[in-house]
Amino acid sequence: MAKTEKNILSIANLSIGYGNKSVANNIDFDLEAGMLCGVVGINGIGKSTLLRTLGRFQPKLGGAISLNGQSLEKYGSNALSKVLSVVLTEQPASKNLTVQELIALGRQPYTNWLGTLTQTDKQQIEASLDAFLLNELRNSKCHELSDGQLQRVLVARAMAQDTSLILLDEPTTHLDLYHKVQILKMLQRLAHERQKTILFTTHEIDLAIQLCDRILILDGKEHPFGDPCELIEQKHFDRLFPSEMVQFDAKTGSFKVSK
Incomplete structure (x- = not known):
C-alpha cells in the first residue's frame, strides 16, 4: 500500500523480538485515520510483541515505524502520550x-x-x-x-x-460472545465516528473478519495485510492453521473443525 500523508501509522520492513532473538521480520503495512485493524495469528507468532514494539515498550530490531509522518523514536514521552494510547492485558x-x-x-x-x-x-x-x-x-x-x-x-x-492511534492487546480476552461483540463494535464506532486509528491483537478471527476494515496476519513468512475480503479471496486464512485440524470456510468467513 502506498504511503500517503493520510497515513497515521506506517510500518516498513519491521523486525521485532527480544534482544538478539527475532520473532517476526519484514512486516509492512499502513493505516489511515478511521480504520479498525485486527492483528491475528497463532499463539507465539508475535502479536503482543508487535503491539509492545509499536507502543515503545520494547525496541524494534530493525525497520521503521512512523506515527503521523514522524519516526516513533523522535517523540518525547509527553508528546507521544498525546498521539498514542495503549490498553494492555x-x-x-x-x-x-x-x-x-x-x-x-x-x-x-x-x-x-x-x-x-x-x-x-x-x-x-x-x-x-x-x-x-x-x-x-x-x-x-x-x-x-x-x-x-x-x-x-x-x-x-x-x-x-x-490520541490519533489506539493500541489494544487482546481486548476481548475472558469475555463471553456477547461482550466480545459489544467491545469490538464500540471500537469500530470509535474508529469510524471519531476518525481514530485502532490496532488490536485478537484470537477472535471470525469476529475480526466481520468487523475490521483491515487485518494483519502474522504467519511467520509474508505477514499479509489488507481488506478481510481480499485476504479471504487470496486464501491467506486457509493457511493459518494445519488443515487436518481446522479448515477455513470462505463462504461463511469462519473456521470449522475438520472431521
Whole structure:
C-alpha cells in the first residue's frame, strides 16, 4: 500500500523480538485515520510483541515505524502520550479508583502539574463515559466491575486520552460472545465516528473478519495485510492453521473443525 500523508501509522520492513532473538521480520503495512485493524495469528507468532514494539515498550530490531509522518523514536514521552494510547492485558494497579477517576487518568498528558481538569478535559471524560455506556457505573469502584465492564473502562480511558492511534492487546480476552461483540463494535464506532486509528491483537478471527476494515496476519513468512475480503479471496486464512485440524470456510468467513 502506498504511503500517503493520510497515513497515521506506517510500518516498513519491521523486525521485532527480544534482544538478539527475532520473532517476526519484514512486516509492512499502513493505516489511515478511521480504520479498525485486527492483528491475528497463532499463539507465539508475535502479536503482543508487535503491539509492545509499536507502543515503545520494547525496541524494534530493525525497520521503521512512523506515527503521523514522524519516526516513533523522535517523540518525547509527553508528546507521544498525546498521539498514542495503549490498553494492555495487564490489570490496572489502580482498581480502587472509581470508573470516572480511572477514565480521568487518560487526561494526564494535558493537565498541569496539579492535575487540574479543564472544561475540555471534563468534556472528553463525559464523552468517553457516554460512548462506552458507563454513566451508571461512573461512581463504582473498578474492583467491583465485571471483566467486560472493566474492559470498557480501560478503552474509555484510552478514548479520553484523545490520541490519533489506539493500541489494544487482546481486548476481548475472558469475555463471553456477547461482550466480545459489544467491545469490538464500540471500537469500530470509535474508529469510524471519531476518525481514530485502532490496532488490536485478537484470537477472535471470525469476529475480526466481520468487523475490521483491515487485518494483519502474522504467519511467520509474508505477514499479509489488507481488506478481510481480499485476504479471504487470496486464501491467506486457509493457511493459518494445519488443515487436518481446522479448515477455513470462505463462504461463511469462519473456521470449522475438520472431521
